[in-house]
Structure formats: structure tokens, C-alpha cells
Amino acid sequence: MRILVTGGCGFIGSNFVRFLLRERPEAHVTNFDALTYAGNLENLAEVEEHPRYRFVRGSITDRAAVDAALKDGADVVYNFAAESHVDRSLYEPQTFLDTNVKGTATLLEAAVKAKVKRFVQISTDEVYGSLGKDGFFTETTPIKPSSPYSAAKAAADLWVLAYHHTFGADVVVTRSSNNYGPFQFPEKLIPLFVSNALEDKPLPVYGDGRQVRDWLHVEDNCRAIELVGTKGKSGEVYNIGGKCERENLVVTKAILKAVGKTESLIKYVADRPGHDRRYALDISKIEKELGWSPKVKFEEGLPATVRWYLEHREWWARVKSGAYREYYEKHYGKGL
Numbered sequence: 001m002r003i004l005v006t007g008g009c010g011f012i013g014s015n016f017v018r019f020l021l022r023e024r025p026e027a028h029v030t031n032f033d034a035l036t037y038a039g040n041l042e043n044l045a046e047v048e049e050h051p052r053y054r055f056v057r058g059s060i061t062d063r064a065a066v067d068a069a070l071k072d073g074a075d076v077v078y079n080f081a082a083e084s085h086v087d088r089s090l091y092e093p094q095t096f097l098d099t100n101v102k103g104t105a106t107l108l109e110a111a112v113k114a115k116v117k118r119f120v121q122i123s124t125d126e127v128y129g130s131l132g133k134d135g136f137f138t139e140t141t142p143i144k145p146s147s148p149y150s151a152a153k154a155a156a157d158l159w160v161l162a163y164h165h166t167f168g169a170d171v172v173v174t175r176s177s178n179n180y181g182p183f184q185f186p187e188k189l190i191p192l193f194v195s196n197a198l199e200d201k202p203l204p205v206y207g208d209g210r211q212v213r214d215w216l217h218v219e220d221n222c223r224a225i226e227l228v229g230t231k232g233k234s235g236e237v238y239n240i241g242g243k244c245e246r247e248n249l250v251v252t253k254a255i256l257k258a259v260g261k262t263e264s265l266i267k268y269v270a271d272r273p274g275h276d277r278r279y280a281l282d283i284s285k286i287e288k289e290l291g292w293s294p295k296v297k298f299e300e301g302l303p304a305t306v307r308w309y310l311e312h313r314e315w316w317a318r319v320k321s322g323a324y325r326e327y328y329e330k331h332y333g334k335g336l
């Protein structure tokens, strides 16, 4: 089984590559990644020499590079590559349009031409927009994205689904909730707050801190994505959630407790413009159709993640300082 994973040097992608190599002895994995600020080869250092793994540097917006990566064909493409941070999408929205929309369209077109059997688009619950206190997003909830990030992801979803509807392309779309776990770039809430707490730096809570996210451990997500990729119905969307809604302040306090620091580190700062209030997913479709449900309890997953950051201080210190980029030059030559 030949598998192309795009964005495999990021958080979820690198966990997914490790998952495939560990769990699927038949999987030969090509990781195609542009190595943006979020792509870190160190995330996959332990499998770099693995006989069923290869890394190719390239952008999904570059058709020639994508064609070259697909030259020997692939059975499945898992498209993780994206600009993924809402706050950055407020300051440089155009990059999100280029990568998340045009990049996905370019990759999909190339995959269809290369006769890839299935295209798996990794999307997000953020395409549905924001909920009030009640209710859940189902796969049939109309999409109503709020940020340039989620609008670009929504456009990519629709593009991929249109290729199924119009051309009969075999595609599936996963819409997962907020992931957490090892190797997450410390710009997102949990790794930023854990690493700041470890450094005795303030934890910047946006607005009143009462926004709600549904937390999903990255291992649970990897398992679900692969299940959708192999058993999901063509042309369908699958929500993947942790059944774990928590207010940001609750998560913040749990992090401080796990790190052993006091709440005096909490610093309320101006709210994010257009901040979505609440995300919550109805996951009955994947539970009933594919028999998946989340296994990692937040009360265990969060302390375990905190421990991982404690034990990998060097990793996140290098990421925060930008030094991780030297790894590329050392191993692959100049040019990052």
C-alpha cells in the first residue's frame, strides 16, 4: 500500500506517519511537506531511516513537485498540509487561501490524474462556525466558517466534495475537533500554555476565557482518520470529536495544576477578533458506521501531554527559538 501524506512534518501529520509505520506493516509512506515554520523534520527523526518511509520536500501549491512525488503512483493521499493557526490567518490571510484552497485543489487535480484510488481531506469542525450554549454540529449542519482559516478550510472541503459529485473522484473528508498531544507547535493553546508555564511566563487568555473547545487526543484522531481513509464511504464527511467540551479557563487551570504552577500566571488579554464561542461535535455517524469512539480521557491525556513537554523541553525550546530549522540544513543541505 503506497500512501502519500502531505504536511507530515506538522503536529497531526507526524503523529499519523508514526501511526502508519507502527500499525500498518504494508504501508509505504511518502511524506510530502513544504517545511513552513510549522514543519519540523525533528518530529519524525525517529523514523527517518525507516525502510518504508521517505521524505520529499515540496509544496502542494506546486503542481510539478506534486506530480514528481506521485510519479510512481499512490493508493491513498492524506492531505494534512495546511496553514493551521487561526491567529495567523488574521494577519496573513492570503497564505491561507494559497495553501489551504489552491494547494488542496492542485494536489487533488494531480491525484486524480495520477489515478490515486482515494483522497482523504483532513478538515476541521471550525468549518461549521460557532455554537451557542446548546446543540452540536452534525455532518449535515450547513457550514458557516468565521475566520480566514476556517473559510479556507471550508472552501477546500467543498472543492474536494465537488470532485466526487462531478467527476466521481473517490474522496472522504474528516472534520475533527481540537487536537492535543505530543509534537504540537507551541502556538496553539495547550502547548503554548504548558511551555509558558514551565518557563514561568504569563498564559495569555483571550477575552473572558469562557470559550469552549472539544478536545481530542491526536492518537484517537489518527486512528479515526485511517479508519475513514480505509472504510469510510466515498463522498462522505465524518466528524471526529473527543466528546470532551471544556472552557478555555478550565483547560488553563488544569495545565497549571499539572505543571505545578499557580494561577497568578493567568493573564487576561484582548479577545481574538471574531472569536468562535463554542465548538461541539455530534460523532454518532463515525461511531455507528465505523465503530470508532475516542479512547483517551482528557483527565489522563492532558497530564500525559504535560509530561511529554516536560521531558522534551529541548524540542519545544528549539521550536520556540526557531533553532529546529538548522536540522534541515544539517541533514538535507542548504536552502530552507
Ligand code: NAD
Pocket: 006, 007, 008, 009, 010, 011, 012, 013, 032, 033, 034, 035, 036, 037, 038, 039, 040, 058, 059, 060, 061, 079, 080, 081, 082, 083, 084, 085, 099, 103, 122, 123, 124, 125, 153, 175, 176, 177, 178, 179, 180, 185
Ligand atoms: P501544523 O501547522 O502543525 O502542520 C502543518 C504542516 O503542513 C507543516 O508540516 C507544514 O510544513 C505543512 N505545510 C504547510 N503548507 C504546506 C504546503 N503548501 N505544502 C506542503 N506542506 C505544507 O498543522 P496540524 O495542527 O498538524 O494540522 C494538520 C491538519 O489538520 C490541517 O489541515 C488542519 O487544518 C487540520 N486540523 C487540525 C486540528 C488541530 O487541532 N491541530 C484540528 C482539526 C483539523
Ligand code: TYD
Pocket: 085, 086, 087, 178, 187, 188, 189, 190, 192, 204, 205, 206, 209, 211, 212, 213, 248, 272
Ligand atoms: P487554538 O489552540 O488557537 O485553536 P482554535 O482557535 O483553532 O480553536 O485556540 C484554542 C482556544 O484557546 C481558542 O478559544 C482561543 C484560545 N486561546 C487563548 O485564549 N490564548 C492563546 O494564546 C491561544 C493560542 C488560544
